[in-house]
Amino acid sequence: EAGVAQSPRYKIIEKRQSVAFWCNPISGHATLYWYQQILGQGPKLLIQFQNNGVVDDSQLPKDRFSAERLKGVDSTLKIQPAKLEDSAVYLCASSLAPQGGTQYFGPGTRLTVL
Amino acid sequence: KNQVEQSPQSLIILEGKNCTLQCNYTVSPFSNLRWYKQDTGRGPVSLTIMTFSENTKSNGRYTATLDADTKQSSLHITASQLSDSASYICVVSAGTDKLIFGTGTRLQVFP
Numbered sequence: 037e038a039g040v041a042q043s044p045r046y047k048i049i050e051k052r053q054s055v056a057f058w059c060n061p062i063s064g065h066a067t068l069y070w071y072q073q074i075l076g077q078g079p080k081l082l083i084q085f086q087n088n089g090v091v092d093d094s095q096l097p098k099d100r101f102s103a104e105r106l107k108g109v110d111s112t113l114k115i116q117p118a119k120l121e122d123s124a125v126y127l128c129a130s131s132l133a134p135q136g137g138t139q140y141f142g143p144g145t146r147l148t149v150l
Numbered sequence: 151k152n153q154v155e156q157s158p159q160s161l162i163i164l165e166g167k168n169c170t171l172q173c174n175y176t177v178s179p180f181s182n183l184r185w186y187k188q189d190t191g192r193g194p195v196s197l198t199i200m201t202f203s204e205n206t207k208s209n210g211r212y213t214a215t216l217d218a219d220t221k222q223s224s225l226h227i228t229a230s231q232l233s234d235s236a237s238y239i240c241v242v243s244a245g246t247d248k249l250i251f252g253t254g255t256r257l258q259v260f261p
């Protein structure tokens with residue numbers, strides 16, 4: 037079974053530039069999550085989708101971050117404009133069901149903002 | 151406030167030795183507790199999951215315990231291997247789908 041796919045794996049940009057990350061969840065998983073993991077910390081949930089609807093985006097900095105999952109399958113996370121403090125690993129995860137189901141994580145995208 | 155605390159922050163052991171990682175939580179309502187292993191440059195991978203009624207769960211050389219009364223969990227690694235070098239994250243599920251992540255314990259196993 038293929039796992040959660042993410043691209044790119046690494047990205048270096050300058051502050052105020054824009055960047056987009058892509059995630060393809062495990063086939064059949066209705067729930068998709070984007071996390072931000074700053075070095076030395078645990079992942080922080082940015083947004084959770086159930087199919088193509090947003091379940092929780094309370095910690096998403098909406099002035100600069102946006103995410104979509106238009107067809108209920110793959111998803112993109114965008115940052116515009118990026119700040120230095122956005123440097124982190126962005127993890128995508130998916131689960132079969134939202135109620136306490138095991139989340140399967142992708143390899144992450146490491147973003148460096150200079 | 152829902153919180154998960156882990157100790158130690160980092161740990162260095164020699165190959166073949168055992169070690170125990172700790173997790174204390176204040177999460178309500180408690181649903182389940184998971185231990186994840188995160189290799190450098192990779193996403194976390196689930197090792198064990200325990201619900202309120204379970205007090206021990208094993209996965210190979212990994213054994214997790216849960217004391218729901220004291221709200222503590224531990225992850226014991228037996229006969230450590232170099233490949234055990236990773237961060238170990240304790241994650242508690244609050245209610246139906248909200249996950250509370252600990253900051254992790256960074257384990258380094260040296261030959």
